[in-house]
Amino acid sequence: MLTAEAVISPVRLDVDIPTLRVYADAMFHHGYVAKAVIDEHGGLPSDPVVPERVSLSVDPDGSLRVIGHATDPLVAADLADTAAAAFVPKLNEMGRILVPGDAAHGTEAWKEAMTMAEELGPVGEFTVAEWAN
Secondary structure, three states: OEEEEEEEEEEOOOOOOHHHHHHHHHHHOHHHHHHHHHHOOOOOOOOHHHHEEEEEEEEOOOOEEEEEEEOHHHHHHHHHHHHHHHHHHHHOOOOOOOOOOOOOOOOHHHHHHHHHHHHHOOOOOEEEEEOOO
């Protein structure tokens, strides 16, 4: 399996890296990224898009790496770029998102992140610093 990365850099970071890591991971796994990848590249909603086709890592400086996984390097790059394009707007809403009405169905990490968001307010502003393609 080959990989390609899109790098998302903080323009402003208002929380520490461990908090960013928890929140970004919860946002990445919530479904926005998977839906964008499926819409653009095909697949079923039940497919394990995250982490099979795209994954996320957080660098010590707060940069985020969206990683596309595929047997073709161009497809891996397209997956990374699609995921990054879907993820950045949601990431920039951090702290402004309300807990879904039916939060009982959310993951524990998601519930924790939403609680943190309500307590913290905005956690920063992010931009794609480097596209995979």
